[in-house]
Amino acid sequence: MTGPDAPAALSATGLGFRYRTRGGWALRDCEFTVPGGRITALVGRNGAGKSTLLHLAGGLLRADSGELCVLGTAPGTSEARARVALLAQDKPLYPRFTVADTLRMGQKLNSAWDQAAAEQPVREGDIPLHARVGELSSGQRTRVALGLALGKRPELLLLDEPMADLDPVARAGIMAGLMAEAAERGMSIVLSSHVLPELEETCDWVLVLRDGRVELSEDAEAVRESHAVLTGHADQADVLAGQHTVVQRRTAGRQTTALIRQRGPLRGDWHVERPRLEDILIGYLQAGDPGHPAPAERTEAAA
Known part of the structure; x- marks a missing residue:
C-alpha cells in the first residue's frame, strides 16, 4: 500500500x-x-x-x-x-x-x-x-x-x-x-x-x-535547503547560536566557518554557501569532535 x-x-x-x-x-x-x-x-x-x-x-x-x-x-x-x-x-x-x-x-x-x-x-x-x-x-x-x-x-x-x-x-x-x-x-x-x-x-x-540517538530524520532535499555554510569574522560567531542551530563551528584566527541550520534571516556580514548533503551529514557526525574542520574547509582543501 x-x-x-x-x-x-x-x-x-x-x-x-x-x-x-x-x-x-x-x-x-x-x-x-x-x-x-x-x-x-x-x-x-x-x-x-x-x-x-x-x-x-x-x-x-x-x-x-x-x-x-x-x-x-x-x-x-x-x-x-x-x-x-x-x-x-x-x-x-x-x-x-x-x-x-x-x-x-x-x-x-x-x-x-x-x-x-x-x-x-x-x-x-x-x-x-x-x-x-x-x-x-x-x-x-x-x-x-x-x-x-x-x-x-x-x-x-x-x-x-x-x-x-x-x-x-x-x-x-x-x-x-x-x-x-x-x-x-x-x-x-x-x-x-x-x-x-x-x-x-x-x-x-x-x-x-x-x-545511539537520532540526530536527523528528514527529507533529503529539505535538509539541503535548510542548511548553510557561513564564513565571516569571528566577532560575529556568538550571534549565530541565538538565531540558528549551529551544527559545527571552527574558528581560526579572526575567521569563523560554521555549518548551520538556518532558522530565519541571517544577520551580519557572511559569505554563504549551500553545502552538499554529504557535507551536512559529515558535519552532524563530527559535531563536537575536536580537530575536525568544517565541511567547507574540507572541500576547499580537497579542491
Whole structure:
C-alpha cells in the first residue's frame, strides 16, 4: 500500500536496545518516522547503532524499551516477516548449496516468491546457477543474498552495508535497479552505508544516528535547503547560536566557518554557501569532535 494513507516504513517512539554483554545502550530514546515509498540513507559512525536498528526492524532483536513499528505492525510477527526483507552485513548463506539451491530455498519459504526478480542480480553478475555458494567471491555472494531478498518481493527492504565488497560499477548498477524497483512498486528501502557520495545521488530521506540517538530524520532535499555554510569574522560567531542551530563551528584566527541550520534571516556580514548533503551529514557526525574542520574547509582543501 502506497500513498498518503500508507503506514510509515519505520517509526519509533522511545526506542532503546541494550547489549548486556557490552554493558551499554546501543540505541536509546530514539524517536523518528520514515515515510513509506522512500529510499532512506541510514548514516552513522561505527558503533552508532545502525546495524542494531536494522536487526530490530528485521525482527532479529527485540527492543528493551519503547516501540518500533515496520509498515504499521510489530517487527518479527508473521505479517512483518512476509513484508520485510533484511540483507544483513554478514550475508548468511549455506556454503554447500548451489546458487539454484539457495534460490529454491527462498521460493519454498516465501509464498509470494518471484523467481525472475531473484535471478536478476545473479544473472547480471554472470554467476552460474550451478556454482556452489562457498566457492563464490564475496561480491558474488552479495548478489546471491540480494537475489534472495528481492525474490521475496518485500514492501520494505533493509540493507546493512550491502555493497561494501562490490566494485563501483557493480554498485552503481545494483543501486539503479533498486531505485527502479522503488519507483515502479513503491517499495521502501532503508540503506546503511558509509559511501556518502553515492547516498546523495540515490536517497531521498536521511536518518542519522550518533551515539545511539537520532540526530536527523528528514527529507533529503529539505535538509539541503535548510542548511548553510557561513564564513565571516569571528566577532560575529556568538550571534549565530541565538538565531540558528549551529551544527559545527571552527574558528581560526579572526575567521569563523560554521555549518548551520538556518532558522530565519541571517544577520551580519557572511559569505554563504549551500553545502552538499554529504557535507551536512559529515558535519552532524563530527559535531563536537575536536580537530575536525568544517565541511567547507574540507572541500576547499580537497579542491
